[in-house]
Amino acid sequence: MERPALPLGSPPTERADAVRNRKHLLATAREMLAEQCGADGLTMDGLAERAGLGKGTVFRRFGTRAGIFQALLEDDEHAFQEQVLAGPAPLGPGAAPLDRLIAYGRARVAFMIRHRDIARASLDGRQPIPAGTESPLSRTHIRMLLGQMRLDGADLEMLAIQLTAALDGPPLLYLSASDFTEPTGIEERIGQAWQDLLRRLCGT
């Protein structure tokens, strides 16, 4: 009756086998994705069997099919976030807030494009809570940088959400697969538009 409710380890302590199994399942899932080239074809039964575990275990760990992809994405996001928090400027600390924000957007777009399949597969219209983790990291970071900029009298919380959506939305929802296969340099184009958007936001 005295749970810290702090995000150190989800429950007070997570059992060792549980941790081991989760990692093993994620690794197996990556293998299957790499081999079968696509998120379809990754079934819960197939994953369980290949990992040598029971189906119940898979569902206990991830709750839902989309949950697996959310976990995969969260995992990669973690590595990405380290670059942002401790990497070289302008992405990492040391540059002016606006420059960091521009650099962050470009990096995030690249990340989203690279993980487009997983990110899309992590969407699940049945979960009432939107993806739970749908970029709280991104949103928090943007929020922090906005706080360091001189934006008088703006609702920074909401602005951060809107900018997060402006970053993730295009690759995730509004651009079709063909936009990325064509040799259009779509990544650079989104990045440039992001930069323009921010420049205007800050008054040139």
Added chain:
Amino acid sequence: MERPALPLGSPPTERADAVRNRKHLLATAREMLAEQCGADGLTMDGLAERAGLGKGTVFRRFGTRAGIFQALLEDDEHAFQEQVLAGPAPLGPGAAPLDRLIAYGRARVAFMIRHRDIARASLDGRQPIPAGTESPLSRTHIRMLLGQMRLDGADLEMLAIQLTAALDGPPLLYLSASDFTEPTGIEERIGQAWQDLLRRLCGT
């Protein structure tokens, strides 16, 4: 071998019974949603049975479960769009582009909040093409208004996509259900943030 490929009627002509059945299915779906208060609990079998049609027909018409919600949303969007195209200013024509854009955003946010359940249920991580119709109307309208504003040297196409995402994203992906049940006036808050965002974009 000479299909216009124009969006007049999806295929050259759609058979009358097909049209009738689609409308009937959509109406039945709305009934079920209203009665059961929620998108869950709307099953393909249930819908087919209640509509007095075969399951194959349902899938032929909508392709997938999410397809039904996409169709419902598109339907409502159509009615909404008429208000935008022919309604009173500032939402309808007659006002300055910026004012119209601000008004449009507020209306769109209200629309998304009102249709939040359906919109979320229309998300499907398995369809490679993102929702096919995920707000081409919205995006097109925003694009048009941007074209009427003096925004020198911006990628208006991409900016329109980003702004569309900034509108739809928050209610759809980034705000949890509790944010809307709490008496926080979230709609007004998003609308205000949208207005601020645009004001800054245009240099006050």
Added chain:
DNA sequence: ATGCTAAACGGACTTTACCCCGATTAATCT
């Protein structure tokens, strides 16, 4: 009207996500 053809219909069939609960095992306390 009548025949032709392509499209729509229907419902049985297969696959897959997700649930449940008895068996098992890791962590803790004495």
Added chain:
DNA sequence: AGATTAATCGGGGTAAAGTCCGTTTAGCAT
């Protein structure tokens, strides 16, 4: 170390999504 407890594991079971193909029917041409 050994017992206790609470969480995890396992895999069979259910229901719903999505597929297939033989049958029916609308639209068109003669």
